[in-house]
Amino acid sequence: MSVKHALLSLLEQEPMYGYQLRQEFESRTGGTWPLNVGQVYTTLTRLERDGLVEAAGEDEDGHERWRLTESGHEEVATWFTTPVARTQPPRDELAIKLALAVTVPGVDVGTLIQRQRSASMTALQDYTRLKRQAGASGEASDLAWGLVLDSLVFAAEAEIRWLDHCEARLRRAATQEVPATAAAAAEQVTR
Amino acid sequence: MSVKHALLSLLEQEPMYGYQLRQEFESRTGGTWPLNVGQVYTTLTRLERDGLVEAAGEDEDGHERWRLTESGHEEVATWFTTPVARTQPPRDELAIKLALAVTVPGVDVGTLIQRQRSASMTALQDYTRLKRQAGASGEASDLAWGLVLDSLVFAAEAEIRWLDHCEARLRRAATQEVPATAAAAAEQVTR
DNA sequence: CGACACATGTAACACGTTACATGATTTG
């Protein structure tokens, strides 16, 4: 869904051809989410099928460009004015993993948390390293990339805080409450 | 990927039948991520095809149960010992949206941010309301649900902080730097 | 009885990924 709307937004600016769409997407997000070229073409086909884009003739170099239709413009407008729904949040693999690790007996939750924590710390360091490269040129795409990087940083920090919180919470569960599996899972954190 | 591993983890505890797997998954995650029953069956078929689960005969009530194979156990062990890779993070629709909103001319970024902010605040309030319901019973699944809820809370808080950060960053871009689109986008925040 | 939860499936579709095929153009 993100790719579809991303392509439409880019075409809102001006008609573009397939390969160009990928370049624009990657430059504006700093290559954070690499976009397979093939997917651009298949998505464009589907968007044409759904009447959101249409062929707009060739440019000077003979590239087949695409432009938004009426519905396409509306779709973009709706996308930008409608907040991303957190009512049914996307599945978070880490949260699911931890929830199951806590309830399934025999899983070493303490080690799981520690491993994840150091992995997230590494990711965080990579982001801050990238941030130093991001600035300087002053282009609009760099502003965007900076914000994208910040979102990754904020998310990684939140993840680390949550992991610490989980560790503390499990430790508390181990000492206070003592029913069945919760205690068994929590024990492994206290070691 | 998450569903596949979630089902495998549940079967690590004991052999179960399809419908039961959905119930267990939803109770352990507090229904945060509703799981379509149909997907359980199709996933089980695929897992059998891949040699990770096998039929384990019927239980007392005539339900066809599934158990892990050797490879299945290994897969679960690997899942629990391998951190979730943040090296190539999943596409974040909000971050993509904002990155494009900033670089595509004519988008009212200020309003976008404010709308998203209030949507995220609402979600956050819903989570804290749910938290009050979550505690009390002291079962292991409630501990898990509590942690899942906390992860949503932490994520929502981080999102809100990031949105505020974006607003400030854009406001700064509007006053200091003055090149083309960045300024145009940032102007709308200052209004 | 009628509604609802339990229970098992299947079909069609949407989205995304990887890999492959093919050719033009650019650059060291």
Added chain:
DNA sequence: CAAATCATGTAACGTGTTACATGTGTCG
């Protein structure tokens, strides 16, 4: 010239979603 980048596509596959079909058991 060789390699890399530009450029357009297609095929196969994995995962997930929705909707439908079908039947049993239970409870008000």
